[in-house]
Amino acid sequence: MPRGSNAKRERQYEHIKDSAENRGESEERAKEIAARTVNKERARSGESKTASRSSLRDMSSSERGGRRSHSGSGGPTKEQLYNEARQRGVKGRSAMTKSELSKALGR
Known part of the structure; x- marks a missing residue:
């Protein structure tokens, strides 16, 4: 987890990492997925000092998951x-x- 993250982001990171591992991802890949997701959420909510344009403009990871949760991965x-x-x-x-x-x- 990046420095300066709060308890909510720590829990979010662990939850995403565990979910990815349960889906069969390797531990390293699960860590990467979790870190990228949490960092993007931190950027979108203004918790990080810098943020890429794609982090701010692209749809949030929770919105993307919600759109595809019933139709499978497209x-x-x-x-x-x-x-x-x-x-x-x-x-x-x-x-x-x-x-x-x-x-x-x-x-």
């Missing part, structure tokens, strides 16, 4: 694929569908 959203394609400089990305973006990114 993978990344079209918006997330589009943003990744933009970062990689994929040509023609604005006219692509979600599946076309996915193929262009090699997924």
